[in-house]
Amino acid sequence: MVVDAKKPHVVVLPSPGIGHVTPMLELAKRLVIHHSCHVTFLYITTQASAAQTRLFHHLPPGLNVIDLPPADVSALISDETPYLANLCITIRESLLCLKATLLEMQKPHALITDLFSTQALDTCKDLSIPFYVFCTTSALFLAFSFFCALDFNQHDTFAPVPGAFIHLPGCAQLRKEDLPFTNSGNVDEWHSDHLRRIIMADGILLNTCEDLEPEPVRAMQEDSFFKQIPMPPVYSVGPLVKETEPITGNGEECLAWLDKQTPGSVLFVALGSAGNLCAEQLTELAWGLELSKQRFLWVVRPPTGASGIDSYFKVGCADADPEAYLPKGFTERTRELGMMVASWAPQLSVLRHKSTGAFLSHCGWNSSLESVSHGVPMIAWPLCADQMMNATFLVKDLGVAIKPVVEAGTRIIGRKEVERVVREVIMGEEGKLIRERARELKEIESKVVHCGGKSYETLAHVVNQFVGCVSNGF
CATH class of the missing domain: 3.40.50.2000 (Glycogen Phosphorylase B;)
Structure with a gap:
């Protein structure tokens, strides 16, 4: 060398x-x-x-x-x-x-x-x-x-x-x-x-x-x-944060789909390199997205245990067809509303796209910084490790996120709560405030680096x- x-x-x-x-x-x-x-x-x-x-x-x-x-x-x-x-x-x-x-x-x-x-x-x-x-x-x-x-x-x-x-x-x-x-x-x-x-x-x-x-x-x-x-x-x-990333395979399809959507109308759903949900939570998330009637781009992975880290060494590998583990008929019913991709999407390119209006995220630090740096408000959905701390920080300190409430006596976020926060972040008054705050931080952070x-x-x-x-x- x-x-x-x-x-x-x-x-x-x-x-x-x-x-x-x-x-x-x-x-x-x-x-x-x-x-x-x-x-x-x-x-x-x-x-x-x-x-x-x-x-x-x-x-x-x-x-x-x-x-x-x-x-x-x-x-x-x-x-x-x-x-x-x-x-x-x-x-x-x-x-x-x-x-x-x-x-x-x-x-x-x-x-x-x-x-x-x-x-x-x-x-x-x-x-x-x-x-x-x-x-x-x-x-x-x-x-x-x-x-x-x-x-x-x-x-x-x-x-x-x-x-x-x-x-x-x-x-x-x-x-x-x-x-x-x-x-x-x-x-x-x-x-x-x-x-x-x-x-x-x-x-x-x-x-x-x-x-x-x-x-x-x-x-x-x-x-x-x-x-x-x-x-x-x-x-x-x-x-x-990344300034560029390779666009291959389903990444091109994601961006082509976003190009057809109204500016600020799409919720990007991605739970990080290690983020899997249990079957019950995956089902509730799917129903909530459908009930919200808001457009979404969802990086879907098969259900797994409660650890939240099962995909850590596997991210980017091909997963099974989402239809195999999502609610029956979900794909067909939401065909005009959303797009689903298995395992991976070009997150940087999605977050900077004009059609992306919000980000449902696990609140890993990289994803949090990418969202803030591109002025995208968040739905905080932490799974493990430092993500809970990051989620509270994003909601309480930075004011760029809202966090769904877990159902009493369970560890599950129900479909009606998913519907509520998705509608709120895309079209509600609280969503308007955090969108404005996200844009303010984007301007601040672009200068310091x-x-x-x-x-x-x-x-x-x-x-x-x-x-x-x-x-x-x-």
């Missing part, structure tokens, strides 16, 4: 999963295009999904992708392995070749991982390579994670108790039912391991900005509680640090 010696050389290492690869690849592109870096993108091929491979088309000169050899994890994981353990074991085994891979390069100025590839820290220390972490979640989630790791013993349990709160230093109170760590009353061992490494990083890059998340960003930078850790320097360089904006200049400052560290014999 030939590296331009006149440019800073940065290695970017994401975790598997399109939710991690997408923002890390966008960071890599920004470093190349806007900050004159040469970037080597290390791609973990073990369990890579079909959708991930589509991301590597039309890369800019100066951004090279190196596939790390597949690791044999068959004896270490099974269908019963929790997804975070599966992810971390896959990364650990895939990075056994990392030192040799880095030694084959001219010494890079820095290596950047995400929150779940921090096993690279030891190799970076051995080779005296500055180590940075790019947070692909919200700043609020990261602040809460550090709070749990440092202060957890002061609390008896984080089990959901409606109406109860946790006070996060320097931030607003958090509802217990929105917290990601609720199953065992403790932070996951894998997550704790990553947090211990993150605090040894040379810096943390946040995929957000102070206009979006002023309290958690400032808390991690200034609050006395977080200074106990101590936190490495924290830099807001976002929101970084471009030349002269605060996030742009912060990333330029970090690149200068990369160069300085190596020049000073880091």
Whole structure:
């Protein structure tokens, strides 16, 4: 591999999963295009999904992708392995070749991982390579994670108790039912391991900005509680969202269908790279969409268990025909009203399309940022992990989303509630307010990441640090 010696050389290492690869690849592109870096993108091929491979088309000169050899994890994981353990074991085994891979390069100025590839820290220390972490979640989630790791013993349990709160230093109170760590009353061992490494990083890059998340960003930078850790320097360089994406197969059909619709009339329904619903909830969602009589573009997946993460390593694979698991006659009855696609749609292109009026989303951080950056209001439908926290943030703090109410005594959102929120977000008074707020934020966020904006200049400052560290014999 030939590296331009006149440019800073940065290695970017994401975790598997399109939710991690997408923002890390966008960071890599920004470093190349806007900050004159040469970037080597290390791609973990073990369990890579079909959708991930589509991301590597039309890369800019100066951004090279190196596939790390597949690791044999068959004896270490099974269908019963929790997804975070599966992810971390896959990364650990895939990075056994990392030192040799880095030694084959001219010494890079820095290596950047995400929150779940921090096993690279030891190799970076051995080779005296500055180590940075790019947070692909919200700043609020990261602040809460550090709070749990440092202060957890002061609390008896984080089990959901409606109406109860946790006070996060320097931030607003958090509802217990929105917290990601609720199953065992403790932070996951894998997550704790990553947090211990993150605090040894040379810096943390946040995929957000102070206009979006002023309290958690400032808390991690200034609050006395977080200074106990101590936190490495924290830099807001976002929101970084995709600017382009490949359009293939059913993507062209989706956009052609949208071209025929009235501006602002279509609800885009997509629950992320890991989002599946149980059969009962899938049925209620279908009936609600039909009853609303609003136009919709729905990325449909087969029903599954309640984990909400069954498709994590499979996104982009072909699924069964939706007619096999949707209410009988639904496809025919809604033929003139909506369009359904199996498994995947070009989300960026759909969100920026003039016919898209709202987004029913799982509230993953990437999807949330894409929706905000394109001025599209949301129906918040969180499924797992940090999504509950993101959903409340989008509704209460940003004012760009509405959230359906779960039926009392169940975990299901009924069809009449689906009908109500769909009608509201597309044509109601509350929907009008959040549409206006979404447009306001679009204008704000478009400025911070471009030349002269605060996030742009912060990333330029970090690149200068990369160069300085190596020049000073880091």
